[in-house]
Every structure is written in structure tokens, then in C-alpha cells.
Amino acid sequence: MTALTLAVAETRLILRNRTVLVTAAVLPIAMAIAVGRSNLGAVSESGGSLAAVQLGMLLLFGVLMPITMTLAARRQQRYLKRLRSSPASTASIVAGLAGPLVLIVAVQAVIVFAVMAWLGNAGPEHPELLVLAFANGAVTSVALGFLTASFTKSPEAAQITVIPATLVFMVGLFLGLAPIDGARSVLAAAVPGASLTELTRLAWDGSPDGYAAAVRPLVLSTIVAVAAALLAARLFRWQPRA
Amino acid sequence: MRFRHYLRPFATGSIDVMNAITHQAQPAVEIRDLACRYGSFTAVDGVSFTIAPGELFALLGTNGAGKTTTVETAVGLRRPAAGTVHVQGRDPYRHRRELAGRVAVIGQETGFADDLTVRETLRLWTDLHRLPSREELIERVDLAHRAGVRVAALSGGERRRLDLAMALSTDPAVLFADEPTTGLDPASRRRTWALLRELTERGAAVLLTTHYLDEAAELADHVAIMDRGRIARFGTVEEITASHEARITVGPKPFDPLALPVLAGRTAVSDGRLTIRTTELQADLHRLLDWAARTGVDLGDLRAGPATLDEIFAEIETAPAS
Numbered sequence: 250m251t252a253l254t255l256a257v258a259e260t261r262l263i264l265r266n267r268t269v270l271v272t273a274a275v276l277p278i279a280m281a282i283a284v285g286r287s288n289l290g291a292v293s294e295s296g297g298s299l300a301a302v303q304l305g306m307l308l309l310f311g312v313l314m315p316i317t318m319t320l321a322a323r324r325q326q327r328y329l330k331r332l333r334s335s336p337a338s339t340a341s342i343v344a345g346l347a348g349p350l351v352l353i354v355a356v357q358a359v360i361v362f363a364v365m366a367w368l369g370n371a372g373p374e375h376p377e378l379l380v381l382a383f384a385n386g387a388v389t390s391v392a393l394g395f396l397t398a399s400f401t402k403s404p405e406a407a408q409i410t411v412i413p414a415t416l417v418f419m420v421g422l423f424l425g426l427a428p429i430d431g432a433r434s435v436l437a438a439a440v441p442g443a444s445l446t447e448l449t450r451l452a453w454d455g456s457p458d459g460y461a462a463a464v465r466p467l468v469l470s471t472i473v474a475v476a477a478a479l480l481a482a483r484l485f486r487w488q489p490r491a
Numbered sequence: 492m493r494f495r496h497y498l499r500p501f502a503t504g505s506i507d508v509m510n511a512i513t514h515q516a517q518p519a520v521e522i523r524d525l526a527c528r529y530g531s532f533t534a535v536d537g538v539s540f541t542i543a544p545g546e547l548f549a550l551l552g553t554n555g556a557g558k559t560t561t562v563e564t565a566v567g568l569r570r571p572a573a574g575t576v577h578v579q580g581r582d583p584y585r586h587r588r589e590l591a592g593r594v595a596v597i598g599q600e601t602g603f604a605d606d607l608t609v610r611e612t613l614r615l616w617t618d619l620h621r622l623p624s625r626e627e628l629i630e631r632v633d634l635a636h637r638a639g640v641r642v643a644a645l646s647g648g649e650r651r652r653l654d655l656a657m658a659l660s661t662d663p664a665v666l667f668a669d670e671p672t673t674g675l676d677p678a679s680r681r682r683t684w685a686l687l688r689e690l691t692e693r694g695a696a697v698l699l700t701t702h703y704l705d706e707a708a709e710l711a712d713h714v715a716i717m718d719r720g721r722i723a724r725f726g727t728v729e730e731i732t733a734s735h736e737a738r739i740t741v742g743p744k745p746f747d748p749l750a751l752p753v754l755a756g757r758t759a760v761s762d763g764r765l766t767i768r769t770t771e772l773q774a775d776l777h778r779l780l781d782w783a784a785r786t787g788v789d790l791g792d793l794r795a796g797p798a799t800l801d802e803i804f805a806e807i808e809t810a811p812a813s
Binding site: 250251254255258261262265266323326327328330331332333334335336337338488 | 566567568587588591592594596598600601602603604605606607611615616618619620621641
């Protein structure tokens with residue numbers, strides 16, 4: 250209930266802040282259109298790879314970046330400190346702050362995937378795995394956003410501090426585009442986004458091994474999401490340094 | 492209800508403020524031997540005090556004296572490095588959510604989302620506490636004409652008043668008010684004082700930090716003056732001022748201090764004004780007036796009274812660290 254209250258307030262704030270609104274609502278869709286119209290070679294030819302890149306970009310531009318900016322701004326205003334002195338639990342504060350951004354990206358993802366399915370005459374093989382991939386990706390992006398905001402002083406500084414997490418996420422994204430095996434599987438397990446990409450690919454294209462092929466990327470992406478969340482919980486500061 | 496307070500010097504030289512409660516009431520706030528550190532810097536060092544329900548306790552001190560750190564620890568935003576803090580019988584750090592419904596905070600930084608309006612901000616706060624809307628408070632803090640305005644457009648004083656409305660909206664049992672009247676005009680200050688009094692009359696305990704000594708003198712049942720992380724003085728305003736030398740000033744008149752009668756206090760002349768600092772105000776004043784009457788000396792602008800909080804504050808501020 251308190252999460253919903255906070256989410257309603259947060260939605261109001263997003264709609265009233267042009268920078269966050271453009272970053273969260275316009276930029277991801279613009280990127281999706283750009284990716285869809287670009288010739289990315291093998292990526293463009295594979296529905297699963299394209300879906301993975303689209304989802305990665307949506308989460309990157311629609312969740313990770315704006316949540317970092319939002320948290321830096323709310324902390325600078327001491328709004329987070331105020332919320333911590335309310336009866337709202339930590340979980341509901343996090344859900345209230347991140348929920349609207351995740352919801353906007355969810356709507357965008359549905360639109361992008363629907364357009365992809367329409368243009369390619371083929372939808373995802375396993376939509377339920379796509380939902381799981383989205384959920385894992387959303388948790389990972391929110392956690393990375395909180396983590397990045399831990400060392401971000403202001404919303405302006407977020408444009409710089411978000412670069413390392415963006416690079417890591419993009420590296421993971423492209424690592425996951427090819428089948429992950431051998432030595433690379435160890436690396437992929439440690440890079441946020443890689444298992445997520447593999448999972449999205451499998452969700453869209455399917456696999457001769459059926460659901461069994463999805464177990465490893467699902468477990469790995471969940472571990473990455475949980476690890477990022479735990480690290481963020483440990484490092485995140487609710488008020489500016491004294 | 493009345494409580495008897497006494498001072499007990501600590502072995503370390505700090506002052507431990509122990510409130511000997513004469514009956515079984517639980518203190519609203521109980522802080523014992525509190526220490527808070529930022530790295531190697533000790534911001535609060537061995538602070539102890541209790542606040543009873545219905546009591547307004549003023550914490551005074553210069554910038555950096557440790558007042559805000561004490562308040563933030565009492566609110567549960569910081570974990571003490573040592574000592575214990577109990578608010579309504581609970582550890583505020585461990586039971587932050589449980590206490591949030593009974594404890595209100597007015598911080599030095601107001602902590603609003605700038606793009607919400609005054610009305611939306613107050614509504615959000617009562618919704619978070621699952622309480623009915625308290626829009627009438629907007630009027631009580633004189634913000635009715637600004638209810639639809641975004642917080643970003645409010646002046647510093649208006650933000651303070653909104654902060655007060657939010658604190659009152661939850662009908663708290665304990666209010667921590669960290670410099671709530673800073674930046675307010677005199678009329679708003681008086682309105683804030685009235686609301687704080689109203690709160691204590693309803694039985695709420697208030698911890699007020701302030702730079703305004705007149706505010707402490709006007710509102711506080713008990714006062715503690717913090718200096719460099721420790722409580723340097725504690726008591727009622729009367730007790731604190733009574734523990735310092737009273738002052739008699741005379742002049743400006745050219746007269747020979749050597750001709751004065753024998754007085755218990757110390758005399759000093761500066762710019763033609765005679766100042767007598769004494770622990771026997773009434774007796775010395777009587778001797779002085781008697782002498783003036785006998786010798787026909789015109790004492791001019793004669794003033795006499797106990798030490799003011801300003802003087803005690805200045806004295807503590809300039810004293811070397813213990």
C-alpha cells in the first residue's frame with residue numbers, strides 16, 4: 250500500500266520533470282526504433298538476438314539511467330531521508346521509487362516485442378521465459394541503478410557515473426548474443442546482462458533442448474540480480490554524506 | 492506531573508544528566524552515555540538525558556556542538572558508536588518503522604520532493620502513515636494560499652511551516668524538532684511556538700534544538716547546552732542562570748570605585764559603567780542602593796538581574812576544551 254502511494258507520487262514527479270520523462274519514456278523507444286532500423290548483421294537476422302538487444306537497451310535507458318538520476322536527485326533533496334523517517338519499509342520505498350520506471354519500460358517492451366513479432370511474422374517461442382527475463386533484467390537494472398547512485402552526488406553527476414554500469418551491461422549484452430560455453434561461461438556468469446541476453450534469446454527462438462536449455466541462464470541471471478541487489482543494499486546511502 | 496532532576500559529574504568530566512523520576516512513568520526519550528563518531532572525529536561524547544511525556548526539552552549549542560547528530564541518532568537515522576537510545580521504550584535504530592507512526596521529525600533540511608505541491612506533499616505524508624487527510628493544518632501553518640504551489644517555489648520559511656504541518660499531521664507522541672524556527676519571521680515563530688505548546692499540552696514530548704536562547708527560555712521545561720559533543724550545562728532556565736553570577740550595572744557616571752561599599756561580588760569599570768558580578772544579587776544590590784542613598788550618588792542607568800542564557804552560552808563557547 251505504501252509502495253503504491255509512493256509510486257503514485259513518483260509518477261507525478263516523473264511527469265513533471267522533463268529530463269527524467271525524456272530519459273525514461275522517449276529515449277528507450279528512440280533507441281528501440283534505431284536498433285530495429287539498423288543493419289546489425291547476424292543480430293538483425295535472429296529474432297532472439299534482436300529481442301535481447303532491444304530488452305537490454307530498454308532496461309539500460311529506461312531503468313538504469315533514470316533511476317540513478319532520480320535517486321541522486323531525491324537524496325540531494327533529502328526526500329529519501331524523509332521517507333526513511335516514515336513507516337514505509339525499505340522494500341516499499343524501493344518499489345515505490347523504481348516501480349513507475351519499470352512499468353513504463355514494461356509497456357515499452359510489450360510494444361517493441363509486438364512490433365517485432367508483427368514484422369517478423371513470429372512471436373516468442375516461450376513468452377513466460379521472456380517475462381522471467383524481463384523480471385530478472387528489471388531487478389538487475391534497478392540494483393545497478395541503486396549501486397551507481399551510491400557514488401553519485403547529484404543528478405548531473407549521474408550522466409558520468411552511470412557510464413561504468415552501462416559499459417558492463419553492454420559487454421554482458423553482447424557476450425550473451427553468442428552461445429555461452431567453455432571458459433566464457435565463467436565470465437558470463439559474472440557480467441550482468443550476459444545470462445539475461447541468453448535467456449531472452451532462448452525465450453524468443455526456443456531450443457532443441459526445450460526448457461532445459463533455459464535453466465542455466467535463468468539461474469545465472471537470478472544470481473547476478475540477487476548479488477547486485479545485495480551489494481546495492483550494502484552500499485546505498487539514503488542521505489548525503491555529512 | 493513533576494520530575495526532580497539533578498546533576499552528577501562524570502569521572503570523565505562530562506555531565507551526566509540523570510532524571511530521578513518520582514513515579515512510574517516511562518520516559519518518552521531516554522539517552523544514556525551516547526557517543527557518535529564520524530571516522531576519527533567524535534561528534535557526540537557521553538551525552539545522557541531523558542524527556543518525560545509532556546515535556547519540552549531544549550538542546551542548545553553552537554554549530555558543530557553535536558545537536559543534530561544527537562537528534563538524528565534519537566530518530567534512528569544513525570547507529571550510536573556507544574551508549575543507548577530509547578524512544579517510547581524502543582531502540583529507534585532497530586525499531587524505526589514501528590516508531591515512525593508515533594515519532595515526528597522536523598529536520599534542518601526539509602526533505603521534500605520539489606515538484607510536488609504543498610497539498611500533495613502533506614497528503615503523501617498522511618497516506619504513508621495511513622492516516623486521514625489533515626488539510627486543515629495547511630491553514631494552521633498559514634500556507635492555505637500556497638496549497639497548490641510546488642514546494643520548489645516556497646520560501647525557506649514556508650518550507651519550514653510545511654515541515655511543521657507534516658510533523659503535526661501524525662499527532663506524534665514524540666517530536667524531534669531540529670531548529671524549526673530558523674528562517675521564520677517573528678509572527679511565524681510565535682505561531683510555531685503556540686503549536687509546540689499545544690503539542691506538549693496534549694502530552695507529547697518535544698526535543699527542540701535551537702540557536703535562539705529566547706526561544707528556549709520561552710518554551711523549554713529543561714535546557715541542555717552542548718559544547719564540543721558534551722552537555723556542558725543542564726537544568727531549567729532558572730537553575731542554569733542561577734548557577735552563574737548575577738550582574739549589576741551602573742552608569743555611565745564618573746565615580747570612584749574605591750569609594751564603593753564592601754560588596755560580595757567582583758567589580759569592574761569599563762567605559763564609565765560599573766559592573767558588579769555577584770552570587771548575592773539581592774544583598775549586594777541592597778548595599779549599593781543604601782550607599783548611594785547615604786552619599787547622594789546618582790547611579791544613573793541601574794540594571795540588575797541574573798545571568799542571561801546568552802552570557803552563559805558565550806562563556807561556554809569561549810571556555811577551553813576539557
